[in-house]
Amino acid sequence: MHLGPVHLETPLLLAPIAGYCDLPFRILCRELGGVGIAYTDLLNSRALLAGVQKSLNLAQTNGMDQPVGMQLYGNSEDPLPEAALWAIDHGARVIDINMGCPVDKVAKKNGGSLLLRDCPSTLRLVDRIIAAVDRHSHGRVPVTAKIRLGWDEGSIVGPSLARDLEKAGIAAVTVHGRTTVQRFSGQANWEAIGEVVAAVDSIPVIGNGDVTEAVHVGELMKVSGCQGVMIGRGALRTPWIFEQARILLETGEVGPEPSFNQKCSMILRHIDLLDRYAELPFGIRSMQQRISRYGKTMGHVKPLKEVVRTAEDxxxxxREVRRWMMPHRDQVSSISRGEYELQKAI
Ligand SMILES: Cc1cc2nc3c(=O)[nH]c(=O)nc-3n(C[C@H](O)[C@H](O)[C@H](O)COP(=O)(O)O)c2cc1C
Known part of the structure; x- marks a missing residue:
């Protein structure tokens, strides 16, 4: 799949998830395989240009994190074109504009999902961003948009907006199959994503919403006709979902689930990446919060989760993760209650 001039090895995209899809996590997912491109969390254009440390941390990238898309949010009053140039100069291969965030902090400032409410003004903003990016990158950096279906059921603008964005020069549109007022409730409407696919001429439409297992990738593509699939929350629990889905797209069979020991190695690698790239105490807190998600796929590992959740370093x-790795756990993907009881007894 291509986003304008940028070739993606797979049509599988790691979603921006504020607070989660930071540099260590993006590298982790890429190393596990299958990721075509990953996005930063949404970045505030003014904060980036002012050099606010928190925003600079969110925009952090390196050679192990390519290709990377940087996602910007804001409205016509904000210096989005200038922030896009900053992002290109700091490693972005793709600039994405957030048109779907329902969170008050973003939408109340007329950014994110608010851009769905005044499409003519949004298109003028997009024109300015694309002109600046094209000039600065000599056409090498595409601009993409991430939208929802519309603000609410009564104002579904996804298909018409996607068509207009394509005419304006947007290289791809990602559609989260919910309205803004739905936030994350109910189920993503994959058929409605298909209506956006039908509305555009030739740019790729990337489907998004509720893909929590690799098999859903094939289903979403089939139902909607979308060319690519973006995965968010599913990847937080199973960051190997991209590799499983890549194998599915290549062979028709979902790739294997990692063994228990491989999952432990994955957690150890994530800890190393946090240690290397995250600020303290954020890195520690990050793993404390994530371990219960990882643990959900590992069977009876309550003590492991508890130690990691409360560890201060x-x-x-x-030490705790290594303690759970045993040779015979290369053969299983999770720990049964019986085996756990046996381990306790020893
Ligand atoms: C905690 C959280 C933070 C998010 N942050 C962003 C963000 O920064 N930018 C964005 O475009 N979408 C953001 N999203 C939306 C996701 O990218 C995605 O569209 C949504 O979660 C649906 O996909 P999923 O079901 O695969 O998670 C966020 C979602 C969650 C749950």
Whole structure:
């Protein structure tokens, strides 16, 4: 799949998830395989240009994190074109405009999903961003948009907006199959994503919403006809979902689930990446919060989750994860209650 001039090895995209899809997590997902491109969390254009440290941390990238898309949010009053140029100069291969965030902090400032409410003004803003990006990158950096179906059921603008965005020069549109007022409730409407696919001429439409297992990738593509699939929350629990889905798209069979020991190695790698790239204490807190998601796929590992969740340093986390790795756990993907009881008894 291509986003304008940028070739993606797979049509599988790691979603921006504020607070989660940071540099360590993006590298982790890429190393596990199958990721075509990953996006930063949404970035505030003014904060980036003012050099606010928190925003600079969110925009952090490196050679192990390519290709990366940087996602910007804001409205016509904000310096979005200038922030896009900053992003290109700091490693972005793709600029994405957030048109779907329902959170008050963003939408109340007329950014995110608010852009769905005044499409003519949004298109004028998009024109300015694309002109600036094209000039600065000599056409090498595409601009993409991430939208929802519309503000509410009564104002579904997804298909018409996507068509207009394509005419304006947007290289691809990602559609989260919910309205803004739905936030994350109910189920993503994959058929409605298909209406956006039908509305555009030739740019790729990327379907998004409720893909929590690799098999859903094929289903979403079939139902909607979308060319690519973006995965968010599903990847937080199973970051190997991209590789499983890549194998599915290539062979028709979902790729294998990692063994229990491989999952432990994955957690150890994530700890190393946090240790290397995250600020303290954010890195520690990040793993404390994530371990219960990882643990959900590992069977009876309550003590492991508890130790990592309450650990105050990375070394304690590493020691506990290593303690659970045993040779025969190369053969299983989770720990049964019986085996756990046996381990306790020893
Ligand atoms: C905690 C959280 C933070 C999110 N942050 C962003 C964001 O920064 N930018 C964005 O475009 N979407 C954001 N999203 C939306 C996701 O990218 C995605 O569209 C949505 O979660 C549906 O996909 P999923 O079911 O695969 O998670 C966020 C979602 C959640 C739950």
């Amino acid at each position: 990375f070394e304690t986390m590493r």
